[in-house]
Amino acid sequence: GNSVTQMEGPVTLSEEAFLTINCTYTATGYPSLFWYVQYPGEGLQLLLKATKADDKGSNKGFEATYRKETTSFHLEKGSVQVSDSAVYFCALSPYSGGYQKVTFGTGTKLQVIP
């Protein structure tokens, strides 16, 4: 079956530090890959996505590149802010004409301190 593995948190960084949150996946075919962010007390919201190999998703200074050879989709940001403190989820959506469930990782909590 499909699976997503992401690094355990919490990750604590100082403001303006570089961020990497690792995500690897197992899936057949060519899934779409996503990063979702959950701010305290809110629902998840899409941060970025990539639908084919070598695509780079980007949003709000965050980036992730779909690497099929390493089955990875690591999230990066060059300079984090306190407002980036949240839980980040990596996810995959199988490529299929039918209706298959999205598989989420376990989430990585990021704390950014001033």
Place this chain on the structure above:
Amino acid sequence: DTAVSQTPKYLVTQMGNDKSIKCEQNLGHDTMYWYKQDSKKFLKIMFSYNNKELIINETVPNRFSPKSPDKAHLNLHINSLELGDSAVYFCASSQPGTSGSYEQYFGPGTRLTVT
């Protein structure tokens, strides 16, 4: 305009009671979901409906019964509530993109506390 809304936002109840959570989406999506998020933030899919038809039914106790009166609404009824049902329940909707990806749009969540 709220894309995916849920009511209530908080629900505190006693063991053995029956409760319902309502969800509505105004995105015109065909597919809706219920997820359960535990205290460690682990997200687990419970059900999915497409155009009012059940398409995903994970291993969930049959005390949980979803109902979709139309494709914009997906409600969750829970009978005989147990302590272990305490969690945050999220409703979501999606529409497959041209690549077949199912980007999810989440509601704000309902925090259920069973005492």
